[in-house]
Amino acid sequence: MNLEFGYVSRKRISLKGRDFLELQDFTPEEVWAILKTTRLLKKRRKVPQKLKGKFAAMIFEKPSTRTRVSFEVAFEELGGRALYLSRNELQLGRGETIADTARVLSRYVDLIMARVYRYETLEELAKHATVPVINGLSDINHPLQTVADLYTIWEKFGKLRGLTVAWIGDGNNVCNSLLIGASKLGVNVIAATPREYMPSKRYIDWALENSSKSGSRIEIIEDPEKAVEDADIVMTDVFVSMGQEEEREKRLQVFYPKYQVNSNLISKAKKKVYFMHPLPAHRGEEVTDDVIDSDYSLVWDQAENRLHTAKALLYLMF
Numbered sequence: 001m002n003l004e005f006g007y008v009s010r011k012r013i014s015l016k017g018r019d020f021l022e023l024q025d026f027t028p029e030e031v032w033a034i035l036k037t038t039r040l041l042k043k044r045r046k047v048p049q050k051l052k053g054k055f056a057a058m059i060f061e062k063p064s065t066r067t068r069v070s071f072e073v074a075f076e077e078l079g080g081r082a083l084y085l086s087r088n089e090l091q092l093g094r095g096e097t098i099a100d101t102a103r104v105l106s107r108y109v110d111l112i113m114a115r116v117y118r119y120e121t122l123e124e125l126a127k128h129a130t131v132p133v134i135n136g137l138s139d140i141n142h143p144l145q146t147v148a149d150l151y152t153i154w155e156k157f158g159k160l161r162g163l164t165v166a167w168i169g170d171g172n173n174v175c176n177s178l179l180i181g182a183s184k185l186g187v188n189v190i191a192a193t194p195r196e197y198m199p200s201k202r203y204i205d206w207a208l209e210n211s212s213k214s215g216s217r218i219e220i221i222e223d224p225e226k227a228v229e230d231a232d233i234v235m236t237d238v239f240v241s242m243g244q245e246e247e248r249e250k251r252l253q254v255f256y257p258k259y260q261v262n263s264n265l266i267s268k269a270k271k272k273v274y275f276m277h278p279l280p281a282h283r284g285e286e287v288t289d290d291v292i293d294s295d296y297s298l299v300w301d302q303a304e305n306r307l308h309t310a311k312a313l314l315y316l317m318f
């Protein structure tokens with residue numbers, strides 16, 4: 001195996017035995033180790049079968065295209081086998097507790113990945129599982145997405161420190177995790193969100209704390225045009241996340257059209273600006289076709305990088 005895997009400045013980084021629930025629990029060096037391992041794994045899809053004989057259980061309380069498929073392919077490309085378990089097909093859906101599910105799955109598999117409604121479910125899983133647990137999205141965060149986003153930006157610009165991301169729209173799970181990842185690695189984030197849909201206070205506080213070490217600039221404002229002025233990347237996400245369907249009308253009234261990323265908003269940004277979105281997109285709501293399909297859109301690379309970053313994380317965890 002290439003000895004460069006998992007090394008940052010010649011120091012070996014291992015995430016063996018760790019849960020991956022919250023990016024704030026990881027040092028900048030550890031996040032860099034995932035990004036650098038990603039670069040190597042993306043160049044060489046045929047890596048040694050590090051997970052040969054290993055099994056993962058993937059629990060999904062919500063739908064998924066990218067997280068499910070990228071993780072399953074990542075696990076299997078490394079030689080293991082990942083099992084898709086939808087909540088309603090498990091006894092969990094009939095009232096078996098999270099704790100009991102965690103205890104039992106730990107007797108069969110080597111890793112649990114879960115996409116859940118409430119972050120507390122992940123904490124409960126991790127508390128009772130004897131194998132590592134990975135967060136595949138919760139109501140408050142989406143760290144796997146942030147790692148892929150940071151990798152995509154690094155791949156495009158060849159650096160991270162000093163770049164500016166304008167986040168437009170809902171201060172949601174993806175935005176919370178972005179604030180953490182970016183502030184750890186010296187990326188500036190100017191988020192323009194309606195006052196009632198700002199990122200969570202805990203995440204803003206963490207980001208400010210991180211930025212005092214990394215030097216990144218973190219601002220939460222309301223005006224999208226002001227946010228994109230200095231941006232290298234304009235990023236958005238849906239106005240109505242999974243689980244918020246009942247708030248749809250109310251949310252659209254607040255977000256649309258002011259927070260839509262369209263060519264008019266992009267025209268207020270620098271000439272060279274990129275567009276990113278974790279997907280799935282609601283075309284015509286938070287973003288228009290001409291932006292998401294433009295030559296400055298990175299969304300397909302961003303989606304592809306979910307696979308390579310998941311592989312890197314798994315590689316460092318085992």
Ligand code: CP
Nearest residue numbers: 064065066067278279
């Ligand atoms: N970006 C993302 O997590 O996509 P899925 O909901 O398709 O997994």
Ligand code: NVA
Nearest residue numbers: 172237241242278279
């Ligand atoms: N904020 C979105 C992200 C989907 C990947 C949601 O939670 O539905």
